[in-house]
Amino acid sequence: MNLHVNNISHSYGKVDVLKDINLNIEEHQIVCLVGPSGCGKSTLLKLIGGLEKPSSGKVMQLGEPPQHSINPLTYIFQDFALLPWRSVYDNISLVLEDHGIAKNELKHIINDVLARTKLTEFANAMPKQLSGGMKQRVAIARALSVRPAVLLMDEPLSALDSQTSELLMDDLVSLWDREKFTACYVTHNLNEAVRLGHKIVVLSRRPGTIREVVSIDIPLNERKNHVQALDQKQQYLWNLMREEALLADKELINAD
Amino acid sequence: MNLHVNNISHSYGKVDVLKDINLNIEEHQIVCLVGPSGCGKSTLLKLIGGLEKPSSGKVMQLGEPPQHSINPLTYIFQDFALLPWRSVYDNISLVLEDHGIAKNELKHIINDVLARTKLTEFANAMPKQLSGGMKQRVAIARALSVRPAVLLMDEPLSALDSQTSELLMDDLVSLWDREKFTACYVTHNLNEAVRLGHKIVVLSRRPGTIREVVSIDIPLNERKNHVQALDQKQQYLWNLMREEALLADKELINAD
Amino acid sequence: MQTKESVVSKEVAFRGGGFTHKPIFFIGPLVFICIIALLEWGTSSGWISDLTLPRPSGVAQTLMDLYHSGLLFQHLLPSLTRLLVGATMGIIIGIAVGVFIGLFSLVRAGLLPVVAALFPVPKIALLPLFVIWFGIDEGSKYALIALGAFTPTVVATYAAIDNVDRGYIRMGQSFGLPWLSIVRKIVLPGALPGILSGLRISLAISIILLVAAEMLGANYGIGAYVLEAGSLYDLERLFAGVFILSVLGVIINWLVGIVERRLLSWRT
Amino acid sequence: MQTKESVVSKEVAFRGGGFTHKPIFFIGPLVFICIIALLEWGTSSGWISDLTLPRPSGVAQTLMDLYHSGLLFQHLLPSLTRLLVGATMGIIIGIAVGVFIGLFSLVRAGLLPVVAALFPVPKIALLPLFVIWFGIDEGSKYALIALGAFTPTVVATYAAIDNVDRGYIRMGQSFGLPWLSIVRKIVLPGALPGILSGLRISLAISIILLVAAEMLGANYGIGAYVLEAGSLYDLERLFAGVFILSVLGVIINWLVGIVERRLLSWRT
Amino acid sequence: AEKIRVGALHWTSHSASFVAFERGYFKEQGLEVEFRFFKAAQPMAVAIASGDVDFGITAISGGLINLAGKGAIKVIGGVLNEEDGVDGQMILASKKAYDAGLKTPGDLKGHSFGITQTGSSFHYMAHKIAQKEGFSEADISLKPLQKIGSIIGALKTQQIDAWAVVPHIAKELIKNTNIVLIGKVSDYIPNYQVTTVFTSSNIAENKPELVKSFLTAFAKGGADFNAALVDKNVDEKATEEMVKLVHKYVYSDKPYEKAAPSIINGAMRLNQGAKLNISSVEDQLNWFKAEGLVKSNITLDMLVDPRYVETY
Numbered sequence A, B: 001m002n003l004h005v006n007n008i009s010h011s012y013g014k015v016d017v018l019k020d021i022n023l024n025i026e027e028h029q030i031v032c033l034v035g036p037s038g039c040g041k042s043t044l045l046k047l048i049g050g051l052e053k054p055s056s057g058k059v060m061q062l063g064e065p066p067q068h069s070i071n072p073l074t075y076i077f078q079d080f081a082l083l084p085w086r087s088v089y090d091n092i093s094l095v096l097e098d099h100g101i102a103k104n105e106l107k108h109i110i111n112d113v114l115a116r117t118k119l120t121e122f123a124n125a126m127p128k129q130l131s132g133g134m135k136q137r138v139a140i141a142r143a144l145s146v147r148p149a150v151l152l153m154d155e156p157l158s159a160l161d162s163q164t165s166e167l168l169m170d171d172l173v174s175l176w177d178r179e180k181f182t183a184c185y186v187t188h189n190l191n192e193a194v195r196l197g198h199k200i201v202v203l204s205r206r207p208g209t210i211r212e213v214v215s216i217d218i219p220l221n222e223r224k225n226h227v228q229a230l231d232q233k234q235q236y237l238w239n240l241m242r243e244e245a246l247l248a249d250k251e252l253i254n255a256d
Numbered sequence C, D: 001m002q003t004k005e006s007v008v009s010k011e012v013a014f015r016g017g018g019f020t021h022k023p024i025f026f027i028g029p030l031v032f033i034c035i036i037a038l039l040e041w042g043t044s045s046g047w048i049s050d051l052t053l054p055r056p057s058g059v060a061q062t063l064m065d066l067y068h069s070g071l072l073f074q075h076l077l078p079s080l081t082r083l084l085v086g087a088t089m090g091i092i093i094g095i096a097v098g099v100f101i102g103l104f105s106l107v108r109a110g111l112l113p114v115v116a117a118l119f120p121v122p123k124i125a126l127l128p129l130f131v132i133w134f135g136i137d138e139g140s141k142y143a144l145i146a147l148g149a150f151t152p153t154v155v156a157t158y159a160a161i162d163n164v165d166r167g168y169i170r171m172g173q174s175f176g177l178p179w180l181s182i183v184r185k186i187v188l189p190g191a192l193p194g195i196l197s198g199l200r201i202s203l204a205i206s207i208i209l210l211v212a213a214e215m216l217g218a219n220y221g222i223g224a225y226v227l228e229a230g231s232l233y234d235l236e237r238l239f240a241g242v243f244i245l246s247v248l249g250v251i252i253n254w255l256v257g258i259v260e261r262r263l264l265s266w267r268t
Numbered sequence E: 001a002e003k004i005r006v007g008a009l010h011w012t013s014h015s016a017s018f019v020a021f022e023r024g025y026f027k028e029q030g031l032e033v034e035f036r037f038f039k040a041a042q043p044m045a046v047a048i049a050s051g052d053v054d055f056g057i058t059a060i061s062g063g064l065i066n067l068a069g070k071g072a073i074k075v076i077g078g079v080l081n082e083e084d085g086v087d088g089q090m091i092l093a094s095k096k097a098y099d100a101g102l103k104t105p106g107d108l109k110g111h112s113f114g115i116t117q118t119g120s121s122f123h124y125m126a127h128k129i130a131q132k133e134g135f136s137e138a139d140i141s142l143k144p145l146q147k148i149g150s151i152i153g154a155l156k157t158q159q160i161d162a163w164a165v166v167p168h169i170a171k172e173l174i175k176n177t178n179i180v181l182i183g184k185v186s187d188y189i190p191n192y193q194v195t196t197v198f199t200s201s202n203i204a205e206n207k208p209e210l211v212k213s214f215l216t217a218f219a220k221g222g223a224d225f226n227a228a229l230v231d232k233n234v235d236e237k238a239t240e241e242m243v244k245l246v247h248k249y250v251y252s253d254k255p256y257e258k259a260a261p262s263i264i265n266g267a268m269r270l271n272q273g274a275k276l277n278i279s280s281v282e283d284q285l286n287w288f289k290a291e292g293l294v295k296s297n298i299t300l301d302m303l304v305d306p307r308y309v310e311t312y
């Protein structure tokens, strides 16, 4: 299943946030969205995931989502969004309970995703007992449990310290290696973008428009060995964005 | 003025946080502290700044702080710690008001630091109107206003998105180029550490001990041109820490 | 971009929204109007006995009469004075005690249990004592209202101080600010939002206690008016009085809102 | 490491600390003991007139007598029943209404002004009406206490729902959870802490209203006991009754604390 | 002139003070009187104890006796007395209870009876009725409702079965078809000393001259009132004048035409010369003690200062 963002513009009240966005998210690819803060990255992701209605334009699914997919478009949030009153196991079961899945089957699915994210021994831990990295791993496990066709990730690593996010990035790469998931990945970290993205979409300042789409052809699991090439891409992206980031940073936020 | 951390150990109740730390912070140098999360970096910085009393050992000032220094040991916090009910100008004046500085002199000092941090036009803005990067810039201006002998920075960039922190890192480098300040800089970001540190102190997991001190001799303003060398240092540091970071991340936090 | 014809293309379904509130302005007044119309119809048709509820138009008439006879202000003025003096005293002392409890461990350990024990004490039960302690004149009325406003103010104040971000205080200390400056410039302004929202409760309680206070030898005052109406079982006057108190409460709440917006404009 | 002799070496001065609280357990009881000792001395030496305050030992004696004569439970039982029934009714209805106000814009627009208008209405003023509406037996007592507990519960509940992290709700929606599941599994558990802390206030108010409720045709009950003592100007009994109410308040607060720790163990 | 504060209720039974004030009898005695009005009698006793008021008039209540027991106040004279031949307090029943068999006070057994508070005069009356009719007080279910208004509401809505009250209220109530008169209090408590005049112990002991002047003027006012409205041995014009005088203080919110009958109906004899039926007082005191409402160590001496008026 591909996703196609078809000429989308969006505004909140009088604030134009996105303008004329056209974008393809192809199967088995990770598309990274980068852009200065406030340019509408999160908004675009919400529009793609159906959490927000676009002011104009459409987001289309091309092709049927796989039969076994419980929730084709699945989010992973920056702040993990784990319910603090549910254990790791129950946080995952939360998103499966309403789909009429048999008890046994449910247990099987959960134990499977816990194993795949190396969380088995933490099944009964409460979120407050986990470090940030572990919490994000649970959020990833939860997202995997509904067998998504496309993962929508909104800065999933930015709340973690850089050592932990380094570890998780490796996890994501090896996960993609095994499962070849499709994803739209919002980040403000160009390093993450060049390490995880097959396609990197650079947005301009608000109202966000697509400035450039940069493709990286090096396979994900080989990127560690191409430091130099990635660094160049990153430098290129940074030069594209530098001016806008500076301006975005100096903007006064209207009190309203 | 040098600082000398003399055989410090510290514990909170029954939790041993730091053990036998000996460390020199020399004038005009930036010392970076890195280590897995929870290893006691912030605690060590608090001990150095006199905000916490060590369980054993001492922190010594060697030599008098410069005459004109209003607050020799000055902090810059991760969360900026700007009072939301005071404007940018008043946030700076806050830390000067109690030192019997004449009105005119005060105004002069504040306008001077605002100019040095390129904040002059934001003097009357309220913190909520500023982006994260601007807020941290105000915090830096405030720290500079008291003419510190040593800047103590606790992850000053980690709350910012990476584009903004990139910009601020450049600012810090050019600031050090001009003023050659002394600093102790806590970070969890190895990239920051190799770009800003003359000396990088690697701490072990809790109870934190010094594992290794890595020196980088490339002048700060030339580091951009030595990507390869820095990358090697960073890789070296990462290998030192990887195992510990992994363990620290998987640790269950005790509920108490 | 074009899609191959064989591929099924479907728009992504919307599943967000909800769980936020847009104000619907006309509904509130409408509900009041409906209730009043229903009561009017019920009481005039005899479907609601006049022992049960007064006729709204009768209440309105009573209010008009009160206004035209000048009695309204004769009742309102002493009540407002009592409210103002009593609540001000209670709130000022309450804030002072709350600040001390918030700042000093020793005071907290000593006074918090006393405040906790005072909280559930019904102030009406103490009425006879108040006469002995403060006399039958305004003194005992002020004292009763003040005591009522005192305990919630203390609790709100020390909780607000506890909630001041410790990061700000550490910042102040890291710049070597003297203790008093930290309290004046960081702790108190930081506690202000909590104190003000505690004020809403303190003032609501003050209004409620106004009636109890005016049980004690008051000839004028909305509370006395309501009590008299109650003891004469004059429902129209009773509801007129209750209406005035209710409006008073809404107005005071609104005033606190204005003060909040003024003093706390720095909040998001 | 060694320092050259010519260099001045000085320890970094400590400037942190303070603004936190360590519990000092013995102070609380000490303050109570001091107050009581002072009163005992003052009243027995005549320095405090026995019109002003009772002698603490007399109050203790009265409490002992109450206990030994079995009257304590004769008074306590009906009061506890009234409290239980009234507060339970008020709280349950209050939570229900609060949840509706929290979830539906229309209900909010319609009912919030009504609740805001009800809040400052002094419940004692309505006593005569309650007699007519609910009779002089237990009905009117339950109703009065229920009404008193109702309004603060509503306010606490809808505020708690408003404060549920919208991120959790968005998460639920992003997984396509049905509306009812989001309410049941996300909104309500998330609002629980706020609802429970609102309960503390509702229950304190219930205790206060117990006295008002027992003004009406109650022969037994702590409130009736206190009122009788007041009208007889029997300070020892008055303070004995107030003491019981105060202890009741502290116990209820403590019970809510236990429930909180149980249900909200997931909080830090 | 000496300034004194006199506590009063807007009730006909306080007319002696009003007359003495309006007709200048207090002035004659060198007293400058300021009235302090109360909504209920009980706080008046407390106000005298606290020194806010110098003289007051109220029924003998548990609160009054306890305050006297603490040495704060003293009864110095009588005011209102149940007397044969004059309408006294009346016993009322709700129609519902009446129809169900409550025809006389003797049928009160098993019925509810409204009182303001435990230890109020209403409570005492209920007890005396039960005593005389030969059943236990516990057989009447007393309903403390705090306020006269609440009792009236409860009686009107048939929620209590019976009540006893002063004539002017009783006469108003029996106009209502669902309230019935079933007896008189004076049949059960002959020469009941209903209300008394009292002052603080301090004044009673240290300012006998002041007490004497007050009582002289007060008695003179009472005599005028009795002559005009109880004995009715003055001309119509004088009666009307008296009613108008009283109307300034009682039912002042009603027009004169409506108020006059209530005032006339409510007139009960005020004790001549403020004399005090000490045996009735003693009976009441003993009852309070027996009920455990007041401390058992309170004696009649602590309650009454008999030096100032004739007692019987």
Ligand SMILES: Nc1ncnc2c1ncn2[C@@H]1O[C@H](COP(=O)(O)OP(=O)(O)OP(=O)(O)O)[C@@H](O)[C@H]1O
Binding pocket: A012, A015, A017, A035, A036, A037, A038, A039, A040, A041, A042, A043, A044, A188, A206, B161
């Ligand atoms: N619900 C909303 N109502 C009104 N304005 C909104 C809303 N959500 C976002 N905005 C505004 O839309 C703009 C884009 O927001 P968005 O969160 O999409 O930016 P972003 O690119 O994700 O920024 P960041 O990097 O800070 O996460 C911002 O100016 C924001 O203030």
Ligand SMILES: Nc1ncnc2c1ncn2[C@@H]1O[C@H](COP(=O)(O)OP(=O)(O)OP(=O)(O)O)[C@@H](O)[C@H]1O
Binding pocket: B012, B015, B017, B035, B036, B037, B038, B039, B040, B041, B042, B043, B044, B188, B206
């Ligand atoms: N005031 C305190 N009381 C008790 N324990 C504390 C206190 N402050 C810190 N700790 C504990 O001491 C340990 C070290 O804390 P510290 O904040 O110094 O770590 P850190 O290295 O700065 O970690 P991070 O990278 O997460 O900021 C942690 O286990 C923490 O829980």
Ligand SMILES: [Mg+2]
Binding pocket: A041, A042, A043
């Ligand atoms: Mg975003």
Ligand SMILES: [Mg+2]
Binding pocket: B041, B042, B043
């Ligand atoms: Mg830290």
